[in-house]
Amino acid sequence: MREGDPAFWEEVEAVFTEAIDRQGPDRAVLLDQRCADRPRLRAEVESLLAAHDSSERFLDVAEPREPRAHDHDIVIETVHSSASS
Numbered sequence: 001m002r003e004g005d006p007a008f009w010e011e012v013e014a015v016f017t018e019a020i021d022r023q024g025p026d027r028a029v030l031l032d033q034r035c036a037d038r039p040r041l042r043a044e045v046e047s048l049l050a051a052h053d054s055s056e057r058f059l060d061v062a063e064p065r066e067p068r069a070h071d072h073d074i075v076i077e078t079v080h081s082s083a084s085s
Helices: 006-018 022-034 041-060 069-084
Strands: none
Touching: 006 022, 006 041, 022 041
C-alpha cells in the first residue's frame, strides 16, 4: 500500500481511531501490532496522535483565579490612558 493510495489513508484513520483512547504502553503495543514492518504508517499515525495530544493540552483551562483589588485599577488606568491618546 502506497502513501497516495486511499486504502493507506483509510488504514491510517483506522489505527488512529483505535489508538486515540490508549495511553503509554497500551498505545505502543497497539502501534507495534498494527504497524509492524510499516514505518510510514506508524509515522503518520504517531504524527496525528501527537497533534491530537498537544491540542488537548492546549485546550485545558487553567484554574480561574480570584480577582485582585488592583485589577480594576489597572483596567481603569489603561482605558483612561487610551482615551487620552
